[in-house]
Amino acid sequence: MGSTITEKILREHCKNKSASAGDFIMVDIDKCMANDITAPIAINVFNEIRSEKNVDVFDSKKIILIPDHFTPNKDVASAIQSKILREFAMRHNIVNYFEVGRGGIEHCLIPEKGLVSPGDVFIGADSHTCTYGALGAFATGVGSTDLGVAMASGKCWLKIPESIKFIFSGKLGEWVSGKDLILYTIGMIGVDGASYKSMELSGDVISKLSMANRFTICNMAIEAGAKNGIIAPDKVTNSYLESSGFALGKNFQSDKNAEYIDIIEIECDKIESQVALPHSPANVKSITEVSKMNIEVDQVVIGSCTNGRIEDLRITAKILKNKKIKPNLRCIIIPGTQETYLKAIKEGLIEILVKAGAIVSTPTCGPCLGGHMGILGEGERVISTTNRNFKGRMGHISSEIYLASPAVAAFSAIKGYITSPQLK
Numbered sequence: 001m002g003s004t005i006t007e008k009i010l011r012e013h014c015k016n017k018s019a020s021a022g023d024f025i026m027v028d029i030d031k032c033m034a035n036d037i038t039a040p041i042a043i044n045v046f047n048e049i050r051s052e053k054n055v056d057v058f059d060s061k062k063i064i065l066i067p068d069h070f071t072p073n074k075d076v077a078s079a080i081q082s083k084i085l086r087e088f089a090m091r092h093n094i095v096n097y098f099e100v101g102r103g104g105i106e107h108c109l110i111p112e113k114g115l116v117s118p119g120d121v122f123i124g125a126d127s128h129t130c131t132y133g134a135l136g137a138f139a140t141g142v143g144s145t146d147l148g149v150a151m152a153s154g155k156c157w158l159k160i161p162e163s164i165k166f167i168f169s170g171k172l173g174e175w176v177s178g179k180d181l182i183l184y185t186i187g188m189i190g191v192d193g194a195s196y197k198s199m200e201l202s203g204d205v206i207s208k209l210s211m212a213n214r215f216t217i218c219n220m221a222i223e224a225g226a227k228n229g230i231i232a233p234d235k236v237t238n239s240y241l242e243s244s245g246f247a248l249g250k251n252f253q254s255d256k257n258a259e260y261i262d263i264i265e266i267e268c269d270k271i272e273s274q275v276a277l278p279h280s281p282a283n284v285k286s287i288t289e290v291s292k293m294n295i296e297v298d299q300v301v302i303g304s305c306t307n308g309r310i311e312d313l314r315i316t317a318k319i320l321k322n323k324k325i326k327p328n329l330r331c332i333i334i335p336g337t338q339e340t341y342l343k344a345i346k347e348g349l350i351e352i353l354v355k356a357g358a359i360v361s362t363p364t365c366g367p368c369l370g371g372h373m374g375i376l377g378e379g380e381r382v383i384s385t386t387n388r389n390f391k392g393r394m395g396h397i398s399s400e401i402y403l404a405s406p407a408v409a410a411f412s413a414i415k416g417y418i419t420s421p422q423l424k
Contacts, residue, residue, distance in 0.1 A: 002255025038125035045148025058154035104337025107305035119250025134214035178213030187284025195225035303334025307385035326416035
C-alpha cells in the first residue's frame, strides 16, 4: 500500500522511516511559532527546561515570534504579554521576531516572508497554523507547553493522522471562492467530521485556485476538527514561490495507491456563496437561503488570517468602488500584513474603501477573537470573513456572528443585510 503526502513528510522528519498513520513519532521540526497570547506560556516552559538542563533555544533562526492578537497593545495586560515576547526575542537573538509595524497577522505574514516551504514540518501555538498546508507543508497547531519544549529541543511528539481525500470537481461560479468551498465542506461533514485527520484537498477546482484561496481553505481545516489540511505542491505553488524568490522545498505527492479512511467527492458547479450562521462554522446555508431571511447586520469585518490578503482587498474594493456603506453600519477592513497594506495603498484600494465609509485598521487579529478593534455589543450582528462564530467569540454573549467570503461581506455592507453580488 502506498503513502499519503502527510505520511511521507512526517516519515522524512523522524527516525522511524516505516511509520504510517496511527503511529506515534518524535519529529524534527523545521520551524515553530507563537504569538503574544501563547508565547508567554511557552516561554515559561522553556525557562523551566533551561534552568533544569542548561540549554538554550535549539535554533534562533527557526523560532518565530509575532505579536498580533491584542496588538497594538489594547491595555496594560496585553502590553505586559508583548513585553515578555519582546524581551525573550532580544535575549535569545530570535531572528524572526516581528514587532508591530514590521509584521502583521501571523498566518498571512509567515508565507509572505518565505518562512515555510513545501515538505516542511511546521508547528505553531495557534490552531490556525494549518494554513501553511496550502504550500504542501505539514503544519499544525500545538499547545504552548509543546511549543516551549520545541523551542528547547527542536522536536515535537505527535501521532501521524489518518487521511481523508477531498476531490473538488467542476467549475466555480462567479464570486464563489475558497472560503465558500471550505464552508460548504464543513457544513457537509460537521465540526468533528475530520477529527484528528489530515484533510487532503485535491481535484481540478483546487488546481485552478490561487494561493490566497488555498490558504483560506487550509486555514479552516481545524474548524472540521482536522489535525492538518494539505494541498500537494503544483505549478501554482511553484509560481507563487518563484515569484517571491523563495525556495521550492520538497515536492511530496501522495501515491496513487495511498490508503485513505474516506474519499469525498464534491461537485462544485452548483455551489453558491455560503454563509455559516450562529453559532457554528458547520451551520452553513447557501446565500439564496440566507438572503430570504432578511438578516440585517450592525457590523462587517473583512480581514483576519483567513481573508486578509491583497486578493481579498481587491475583491472588496471592486464591490465598494463608487458605492456607500449603509448608514449606521460599521465596516472594518484589516489588511493581513504591512506589505499587504502598502500594496493596497499603492493600488488605490484604501482610498476606495475609506470613501465608501469603511475604517481601515493596522494589521491585527483584533475583532476575530473579541480582542479589540470591533467588539460586538448586546444583540448585535456581524458578517465577518473570519473563521469562527462561536457564541460570544467577537463580543457580547448575545451577539451573532455570520461567516462569509469578502464578496458577500462587502456587498452586505452596502445593502445592510446579508446578500451577495450573485443576487443583484
